[in-house]
Amino acid sequence: MKKIKLTVNKKEYMLEIKEDTRLIDLLRDVLGFTGVKEGCGEGECGACTVIMDGDIVNSCLVLAFQADGKEIITIEGVESEEEIHPIQQAFLDVGAVQCGFCTPGMILSAKALLDKNPSPTREEIRAAISGNLCRCTGYNKIVDAIERAALYLKRGK
Amino acid sequence: MKKRGIGIGSIFYGTGYGNGFPDVSKAVAQLKSDGKIAIYVGATEVGQGAKTALSQIAAEVLGLSVDDIVFINEDTSITPDSGTAAASRQTYNTGNAIKLACEKLKRDILEVAKDYLGLNSIVGLTLKNGYVYPKTLPEKRVSLGEISESLESSLKEEAVFTAQTTEMDEETGQGAPYWPYTFSACGVEVEVDTETGRVEIIRAVLAQDVGRAINPELIEGQIDGGFAMGAGYALYEDLKIEKGKIKNNSFTNYLIPTSLDMPDIEKVIIEDPESTAPYGAKGIGEPVMIPVAPAILNAIYDAVGVRMTEIPVTPEKLLKAIKEKEMTYNEGKN
Known part of the structure; x- marks a missing residue:
């Protein structure tokens, strides 16, 4: 032990x-x-x-x-006491969740990216989540959601 | 050298079990004591959005918002059999059953409302936003909650939808094995590295006939997901089975597309309502995937002039085919 x-x-x-x-x-x-x-x-x-x-x-x-x-x-x-995190909100708003099994990992990979790089390109987003496999979504709406989350986070500041 | 090419693929696909096999969906609709509507179906949600799209169909019939629908599925102790979430059939088959059950329930609700409001007939009665009222006198109204409270037992209706298909004639192959059919087409541009045999999908467009888009956002998600599966089928995924056992049962040696393998897809939703479908909507789960592999293989042919006849088109296979073609070409010159 x-x-x-x-x-x-x-x-x-x-x-x-x-x-x-x-x-x-x-x-x-x-x-x-x-x-x-x-x-x-x-x-x-x-x-x-x-x-x-x-x-x-x-x-x-x-x-x-x-x-x-x-x-x-x-x-x-990831969420605060009052509300869900802007990345989670973006996933909901875009429709980036299908079966949902990959979603926690996707959101954390997105958070780690956006904490360091608040304005990533789509290619940078794709690279950041390339270690997270998803069988349902084809990734595109997840990339859309992370792009939108970047906007939400900027607006929030 | 990197060479680019474009290719297209188009398909038609019969949804449902087909070939005369009984394809039956049941649904139950019930007015709850709080005025909300419970829908009971044995339709499985696997991420495709059945819960959302089917709730929308119920809400549409009853003039309610989706929030007023309590959708109960996947609990076989309290739900009727709605068949499998397979064959791209839930939207059409279970959607139809839900629409029928809700139409019956709506008629029951209007009958009770007629008596409650002291009216002569249900003609011209409107059910909207949780209230029933005569079209000509909207002030005279009763809420779904009040209707429910006035009853000793709750209103409940079941409906069954059975799709129309016939067996094919064994001799001639003729028949009407599926209904409805749906259509889709895919176009891709690929870049082939002639030194490594690697194929990269540069851009893509996929157009899907959906009958009617109950939820366009969900359809877009299905198109993206179907494209990824089609691309994996064409380029990466190779299930190795030996004596009934899968040899490559891990993501290390069974490759599926990652975010870096996917292009952005131009998604085209084509609406051509199907007369036998709920609000015209057809299933699209499988159809979105089917034209992708032929489009990719056609694009490879356009790029490097080799016709691949076996999938997945791995770099090794494509490189070998390219070399063989070059050798044949050089022999022809000598």
Whole structure:
């Protein structure tokens, strides 16, 4: 067992974990953040994407102890108390969600992009979500939504 | 060298089970105590938007907003059989069943409203925004909630829609195996790298006959998604099955398109209402995908002059075909 301290969605946790626990299992099974989805479990599909210290990671490929001292954001930590995040609003407004399984990962990849680059081109958006597979939407409405989210975020400031 | 070419593909497709197989959808519509309408159907939502489009059909019949429809599906203990979410059939088949059930329920509501308001007939009664009133005297009205409260048991109607198809004649192959048919066409421009065999889709247009667009945004989403599946089918996806087992059962060796493989698509929705369909709407889930692979293979032919007859057209296969063509050409010159 190993003791770790990490922040998830702005809340600090002190936990004792097994050395071989994956970050995704810690987030889902121990802390209850089931918005983190397990797709392939081998880092190909991006459904389990979370933001760790500002960068996206596949939480199925990160061991929980590697998150010691880090700050994690899952889809549950994206909205504020009053309202959903502008990226989530844009996904709704554009119709970028079909079955929804890839959506949490897509939104977190979009957030990590827009936090660093508030005015991305469509090509930059495509590159930013290229690690997130989607079988329903053909990606185009997701790209539209992230473009629109960039506008919402600018307008909000 | 990079060479560009354009190609088109067009298709027609019969939706529903077809070939005389009984294609039946059932739906139940019920007036709830709060004046909202519950729709019960065994129609599965898998992301295609059935819940939204089918709720819109119910709302349209009853003059309500979609928010006033309580759509209950996927719970087989309380819903009737509406068939599978397959064969691009839910909008047409279950949509028709919902429309029929709601029309029956509407008539029941008007009959109760007639008595409630002390009128002679349901002729000219309007049901709109949750109220029933005579067209000629809108002040004299009763709400759906008041109607529901005045009744001992709630109003409830079931309807069944059975599609019309016949078996094909085994000898001649003639018959009317599907109804309705839908039509689509796709055009793409590709860029082929003749040194690597890699095909990139530069731009695309896809036009789909939808009968009537119940929800254009959902249709656009289906077109994008269908194009991506068609592109994967044409260029990447190769299921390797040995002795009944899938050998490449991971995304590492079974490739599907990523966001970088997709072009922006010019989407054209063609409305030509189908007379037997709910408000003219036909299913488009599968049709949007079908013309994509032929369009891509035609574009490859236009770009490099080789006719690929096996999919997926992987870089290895295309490179081999290009080399073979060059060799044949050079032999011809000597």
